[in-house]
Amino acid sequence: MILLKTANELALMKEACVISAGALKAAGEAVQPGVSTAEIDMIAHDYIVRRGAKPAFLNYNGFPATACISINDEVIHGIPSSRRMIKEGDLVSIDLGAMLNGYFGDNAATFAAGRISPEAKRLSDTTRESLYEGIRMAVAGGRVGDIGSAVQRYCESRGYGVVRDFTGHGVGKAIHEDPPVPNFGTPGRGARLLPGMTIAIEPMINEGSGAVKVLPDGWTVKTRDGKLSAHFEHTVAVTTDGPVILTQI
Numbered sequence: 001m002i003l004l005k006t007a008n009e010l011a012l013m014k015e016a017c018v019i020s021a022g023a024l025k026a027a028g029e030a031v032q033p034g035v036s037t038a039e040i041d042m043i044a045h046d047y048i049v050r051r052g053a054k055p056a057f058l059n060y061n062g063f064p065a066t067a068c069i070s071i072n073d074e075v076i077h078g079i080p081s082s083r084r085m086i087k088e089g090d091l092v093s094i095d096l097g098a099m100l101n102g103y104f105g106d107n108a109a110t111f112a113a114g115r116i117s118p119e120a121k122r123l124s125d126t127t128r129e130s131l132y133e134g135i136r137m138a139v140a141g142g143r144v145g146d147i148g149s150a151v152q153r154y155c156e157s158r159g160y161g162v163v164r165d166f167t168g169h170g171v172g173k174a175i176h177e178d179p180p181v182p183n184f185g186t187p188g189r190g191a192r193l194l195p196g197m198t199i200a201i202e203p204m205i206n207e208g209s210g211a212v213k214v215l216p217d218g219w220t221v222k223t224r225d226g227k228l229s230a231h232f233e234h235t236v237a238v239t240t241d242g243p244v245i246l247t248q249i
């Protein structure tokens with residue numbers, strides 16, 4: 001069931017989203033060679049709890065950390081570890097959320113550790129741009145397929161693979177609500193976009209094929225071909241005034 005939010009609910013949710021965005025920014029600023037992914041996770045955790053919010057992913061289905069930190073050929077759901085050091089040239093995707101006032105915010109971004117290859121930069125730039133291509137289509141009266149189609153077209157026309165096994169989603173009173181928001185689709189198809197809908201749009205884009213596999217740890221998702229992956233996400237409200245990015249700070 002798709003839950004539409006009132007203006008008052010959106011205002012409450014915005015507060016959770018601003019904390020999510022601030023935590024992501026702080027975590028991203030800590031990305032550099034020699035830093036462990038556990039240290040970055042702690043920065044995100046402390047940022048969220050000091051503001052009276054709760055890390056949305058911590059203990060969610062047993063996930064053991066605040067942030068998912070996925071490096072290079074890891075797509076999503078990487079588990080932070082004190083033994084996992086970031087290296088020069090790594091492409092580091094961080095995904096995290098916060099809950100405040102009973103509402104959730106969810107966002108992700110890919111960060112460069114030191115100097116990254118031109119190929120890595122192009123993939124990261126394209127993935128970020130595709131997020132905004134999708135957000136532009138999050139307008140009342142449209143369809144969920146308009147969003148996915150825009151992301152897919154943008155990325156595939158540049159030679160990249162769209163991950164299909166994982167999707168964006170509704171977000172609000174729960175971290176995952178209806179509807180699913182795939183990064184592929186057909187214009188005019190899928191759930192109708194209505195004012196008050198709040199969705200996480202999150203392109204997961206691979207340098208090669210979109211095929212992925214889950215590691216034996218039960219969480220980490222990697223590209224099947226071992227090539228790079230990037231991930232950007234915003235929580236977006238569909239309103240009568242167009243899309244509003246709630247996790248924009």
Ligand code: MG
Binds near residue numbers: 107168200202233
């Ligand atoms: Mg999400």
